[in-house]
Amino acid sequence: MILRDLRIDPARLTSRVERLGKIGALEGGGVCRLALTPSEKLGRAHLVAEMTALGLDVAIDPIGNIFGTRKGRSEGPAVMLGSHIDTVATGGLYDGALGVLAGLEVIATLNDGNIETDLPVVVAAFTNEEGARFAPDMLGSLVFVGGLPLAEALDIISIDGKRLGDELQAIGYAGTDQGPEEVAAYFELHIEQGPVLEDEAIAVGTVLGVQGISWTELTIRGRSAHAGTTPIRLRRDAGLAAARIAAGVGAFVRAMGEDQVGTVGAITLTPNLVNVVAEKAVMTIDLRNPDESLLQAAEAKLAALIEQVAGEETVTIERRTLARFQPVDFAPTLIEQVDGTAKALCLSTRRLFSGAGHDAQMLARIAPAAMIFVPSVNGISHNITEYTAPADLANGANVLLQVTLKQALPTNGEDA
Amino acid sequence: MILRDLRIDPARLTSRVERLGKIGALEGGGVCRLALTPSEKLGRAHLVAEMTALGLDVAIDPIGNIFGTRKGRSEGPAVMLGSHIDTVATGGLYDGALGVLAGLEVIATLNDGNIETDLPVVVAAFTNEEGARFAPDMLGSLVFVGGLPLAEALDIISIDGKRLGDELQAIGYAGTDQGPEEVAAYFELHIEQGPVLEDEAIAVGTVLGVQGISWTELTIRGRSAHAGTTPIRLRRDAGLAAARIAAGVGAFVRAMGEDQVGTVGAITLTPNLVNVVAEKAVMTIDLRNPDESLLQAAEAKLAALIEQVAGEETVTIERRTLARFQPVDFAPTLIEQVDGTAKALCLSTRRLFSGAGHDAQMLARIAPAAMIFVPSVNGISHNITEYTAPADLANGANVLLQVTLKQALPTNGEDA
Numbered sequence: 001m002i003l004r005d006l007r008i009d010p011a012r013l014t015s016r017v018e019r020l021g022k023i024g025a026l027e028g029g030g031v032c033r034l035a036l037t038p039s040e041k042l043g044r045a046h047l048v049a050e051m052t053a054l055g056l057d058v059a060i061d062p063i064g065n066i067f068g069t070r071k072g073r074s075e076g077p078a079v080m081l082g083s084h085i086d087t088v089a090t091g092g093l094y095d096g097a098l099g100v101l102a103g104l105e106v107i108a109t110l111n112d113g114n115i116e117t118d119l120p121v122v123v124a125a126f127t128n129e130e131g132a133r134f135a136p137d138m139l140g141s142l143v144f145v146g147g148l149p150l151a152e153a154l155d156i157i158s159i160d161g162k163r164l165g166d167e168l169q170a171i172g173y174a175g176t177d178q179g180p181e182e183v184a185a186y187f188e189l190h191i192e193q194g195p196v197l198e199d200e201a202i203a204v205g206t207v208l209g210v211q212g213i214s215w216t217e218l219t220i221r222g223r224s225a226h227a228g229t230t231p232i233r234l235r236r237d238a239g240l241a242a243a244r245i246a247a248g249v250g251a252f253v254r255a256m257g258e259d260q261v262g263t264v265g266a267i268t269l270t271p272n273l274v275n276v277v278a279e280k281a282v283m284t285i286d287l288r289n290p291d292e293s294l295l296q297a298a299e300a301k302l303a304a305l306i307e308q309v310a311g312e313e314t315v316t317i318e319r320r321t322l323a324r325f326q327p328v329d330f331a332p333t334l335i336e337q338v339d340g341t342a343k344a345l346c347l348s349t350r351r352l353f354s355g356a357g358h359d360a361q362m363l364a365r366i367a368p369a370a371m372i373f374v375p376s377v378n379g380i381s382h383n384i385t386e387y388t389a390p391a392d393l394a395n396g397a398n399v400l401l402q403v404t405l406k407q408a409l410p411t412n413g414e415d416a
Numbered sequence: 417m418i419l420r421d422l423r424i425d426p427a428r429l430t431s432r433v434e435r436l437g438k439i440g441a442l443e444g445g446g447v448c449r450l451a452l453t454p455s456e457k458l459g460r461a462h463l464v465a466e467m468t469a470l471g472l473d474v475a476i477d478p479i480g481n482i483f484g485t486r487k488g489r490s491e492g493p494a495v496m497l498g499s500h501i502d503t504v505a506t507g508g509l510y511d512g513a514l515g516v517l518a519g520l521e522v523i524a525t526l527n528d529g530n531i532e533t534d535l536p537v538v539v540a541a542f543t544n545e546e547g548a549r550f551a552p553d554m555l556g557s558l559v560f561v562g563g564l565p566l567a568e569a570l571d572i573i574s575i576d577g578k579r580l581g582d583e584l585q586a587i588g589y590a591g592t593d594q595g596p597e598e599v600a601a602y603f604e605l606h607i608e609q610g611p612v613l614e615d616e617a618i619a620v621g622t623v624l625g626v627q628g629i630s631w632t633e634l635t636i637r638g639r640s641a642h643a644g645t646t647p648i649r650l651r652r653d654a655g656l657a658a659a660r661i662a663a664g665v666g667a668f669v670r671a672m673g674e675d676q677v678g679t680v681g682a683i684t685l686t687p688n689l690v691n692v693v694a695e696k697a698v699m700t701i702d703l704r705n706p707d708e709s710l711l712q713a714a715e716a717k718l719a720a721l722i723e724q725v726a727g728e729e730t731v732t733i734e735r736r737t738l739a740r741f742q743p744v745d746f747a748p749t750l751i752e753q754v755d756g757t758a759k760a761l762c763l764s765t766r767r768l769f770s771g772a773g774h775d776a777q778m779l780a781r782i783a784p785a786a787m788i789f790v791p792s793v794n795g796i797s798h799n800i801t802e803y804t805a806p807a808d809l810a811n812g813a814n815v816l817l818q819v820t821l822k823q824a825l826p827t828n829g830e831d832a
C-alpha cells in the first residue's frame with residue numbers, strides 16, 4: 001500500500017528544473033547548453049553535485065555520460081532512468097533536463113521513504129543528445145550501447161571545428177569509469193515536444209516507439225560569377241540549386257501527408273554576398289517517419305530531386321549521411337506498465353509515437369525500454385518559449401516513480 | 417600627328433596591375449580588398465604613392481574618394497579617368513583596378529611625351545563601388561555627384577556591423593579635400609565581366625549605357641520549432657519561405673529571357689541547425705535589366721511571389737531596398753569618340769550595354785560620361801580566375817589615352 005501512496009514532491013521537482021534552467025540561461029528566457037561547451041560543463045557540475053548530495057555513486061564514462069547509482073539489495077542489473085542535459089542553441093528548460101531531474105526526484109522520494117530496492121536504480125545523463133553541435137545526435141547513448149566505436153566518436157568534429165575528444169578533455173568529462181554492465185529496464189520521462197497531448201487534454205502519453213530519422217548533408221559546388229553580367233544560361237549557381245532542393249523537399253513532404261515531416265534547417269552560401277553568384281552551398285535535410293518503408297520512399301524522392309537539380313543547374317552535389325535511425329518499437333511489457341500505472345494514478349493517457357529522437361531508442365538495443373510523455377504548451381520545443389506546467393511535470397514523475405518501483409522492487413511492486 | 421602615334425607602355429601597364437594585385441592577394445590567386453578594410457587601406461596607400469610619383473596633386477574627399485590631378489594650361493573643368501580599387505571577397509585583379517591604373521598609365525604617357533593639355537586630367541578612385549561590404553554599391557561616386565548626403569553615407573553599417581564613417585577614420589581616409597568642381601568628361605576603362613566580346617573575338621567594347629539595378633533585402637520571420645515533432649501544417653518555417661522565394665526568382669527570371677538577370681546571392685538562416693525549424697531568414701535579391709519597364713515588371717513578379725509565400729507559409733516578410741538604379745544611357749558624343757577612336761586605332765569594336773553597375777553611371781548625372789570595355793576570359797569576374805590578356809589591357813588603355821586627349825587637348829585632338 002505504501003508504494004501506491006508514495007508520491008514525488010511537485011515543488012521540489014519544479015525547483016530542480018528551475019535551478020538547472022539558470023545554467024546557460026538566455027536573455028528573455030530559455031537556455032543554451034550546447035554539448036561540451038562551458039555552459040554545459042556548469043550544468044554537468046551542478047548535476048554531479050546533486051547526485052552526490054542524494055548519496056548516489058557517480059561514474060563518468062569515456063564519452064562523458066554521467067551515471068548516478070543508488071545501490072539495491074542485490075548486485076543485479078540496474079533499473080535506469082535517464083535522458084540528457086545538453087540543449088540546442090535556443091532551447092528550453094525541459095527537453096532532456098526533465099528526464100534526468102525527475103530521476104533525481106524519484107531517488108529523493110525513495111530516500112525520504114527509506115525504501116530499499118532489490119535492484120540498483122541508476123540516473124543517467126547522456127552526452128550530446130541534441131546533435132546540434134556534434135552529429136549524430138543521441139551520440140552518448142549510442143556509444144554506451146555499443147552502436148558507435150568510442151574512438152570514432154571522439155574524432156567527430158563540431159560545427160565550430162572542434163574535435164569531440166578534445167572538447168571532452170577541455171571540460172574535464174573524459175571519464176575512465178564504466179556505466180552499468182547490465183540494464184534491467186530503461187525509462188525516460190520527456191516532454192512531448194509536439195501538440196497532441198495538449199490538444200486532446202491528456203495528462204500522460206504512453207510512447208509506443210520513435211519514428212525513423214534520416215539526416216543528410218549536401219555540399220553543392222557551382223561557380224562564382226558576377227551577378228549582373230553573367231547570363232542565366234551560363235551560370236552554375238550553387239545558391240539557386242540549394243533553394244530548389246529546399247523548396248522541393250518542402251513540396252514532396254507536404255504531399256506525403258501528416259506522418260512525414262522534413263526540414264531544411266541549415267543553408268550556408270559562399271561567399272554569401274548580394275552581387276555574387278554563390279560558388280558553394282552546404283545544406284542539411286532532416287526527414288522523419290514512423291514507418292521505415294515510407295521513410296525510405298522520402299529518401300528516394302530526395303535522391304531524385306538532388307539528381308534533377310544537379311543536372312539542370314550544372315552543379316556538383318556531394319552527399320553525406322549525418323544520421324540514420326530506423327523507427328524503434330518500445331518493449332510491450334513496459335508500455336503496458338506505463339499505461340496501467342497512469343490509469344492506476346487516475347491520469348488520462350493515450351498511446352502515441354515519438355516525433356523526436358531520444359536516448360531511449362538507443363537503450364532499446366540492449367534492454368527493455370519505454371518512455372513517458374507529458375504535454376508541451378503549444379507543442380513548442382527547441383525554442384525559448386518551451387513550457388510544461390508543474391502539475392504535468394509531477395504527473396509524469398509519479399508515473400516514473402511507480403514503474404521504477406515495479407521494476408526495482410517487483411515483490412511489493414505487484415500491489416503498487 | 418604626334419598624338420596619333422602616341423601609345424601607352426603595355427609592359428608598364430601590366431606591371432601596374434600586377435603590383436596592385438599583390439595587395440590583398442588570396443592563396444591560389446585573386447584578391448580580397450573589401451572596402452575600408454586593412455588590405456584596401458594598403459591598396460589606397462600604394463595608389464597615392466604612385467600618383468605622387470607621377471607628379472599628381474592628390475586630394476581625398478570626405479567619403480574617401482581619391483583624386484590625382486595633372487594640371488592643364490587652363491583652370492577649366494577636368495577630364496576625369498576613374499573607377500575603383502575595392503573588390504568583392506573573392507575578386508580578381510582587373511575589376512575596377514584597370515580603370516584607375518590605366519588612368520595612371522595615361523598620365524605617365526603624357527608625362528613622357530611632355531604633353532601639356534588645355535584642361536586638367538584627373539585620375540579618380542571611388543570608395544566602395546562593389547557594395548560587397550557596404551550597401552549601396554557605387555557609394556563613393558554617388559556621394560561625389562550629390563546623389564546621397566554625406567552624413568547619411570557615413571552612417572551606413574557594414575555586413576560585419578561597422579559604421580562606414582568609423583571605418584574611414586580607422587584607415588585614415590576620411591579626407592577634408594574636395595574633388596574637381598566641374599567635370600568636362602568622364603571616361604572609365606573596365607573589363608566587360610561578361611562573355612560577349614570574347615565570344616565574338618572583339619577587341620574593344622563601346623558601352624552604350626548601364627542596365628538598371630534593383631537590390632532588395634528580405635527579413636523573414638517565422639517560429640522556431642522542433643524538426644521532428646511539429647506537424648508541417650503547424651509550422652511557420654522561415655527557411656522554407658526563403659528557399660521558395662529564391663527558387664521562384666530563379667524561375668521567373670529564366671522565363672523573362674536573356675536580358676533579365678536575377679540573383680539570390682545571400683541567405684542567412686537563424687539558428688541554422690539541422691533539427692530546428694528556422695525562426696528567421698535574411699536574404700537578398702539582385703534584379704537587373706537594361707529596360708526600365710522590364711525591370712519594373714521583374715520587381716512586380718518578386719512582390720507577388722513574396723506575398724504568396726508569406727501567406728502560404730504564414731511568415732511575416734519585411735522588405736528593404738538596398739539599391740535601385742534606373743538604366744543609364746551614356747553621352748552620344750563620347751560614345752562616338754570611343755567608337756571612332758577604336759576604329760582609328762584599327763581595333764575591332766561593337767556597341768553593347770553594361771551588365772554591371774559602374775561609377776560611370778553616377779558621373780553621368782553631372783557630366784558627359786562613357787565607358788570602354790575589354791574582353792574577360794570566359795566572361796568571368798567577381799572570381800579569382802578573372803583574367804584579361806595584356807594585349808587587351810593595352811588596347812583599352814590606348815583608346816582611353818586618345819579620347820582623353822580629344823577632350824583635354826581639343827585643338828591637336830582633332831588631328832589625333
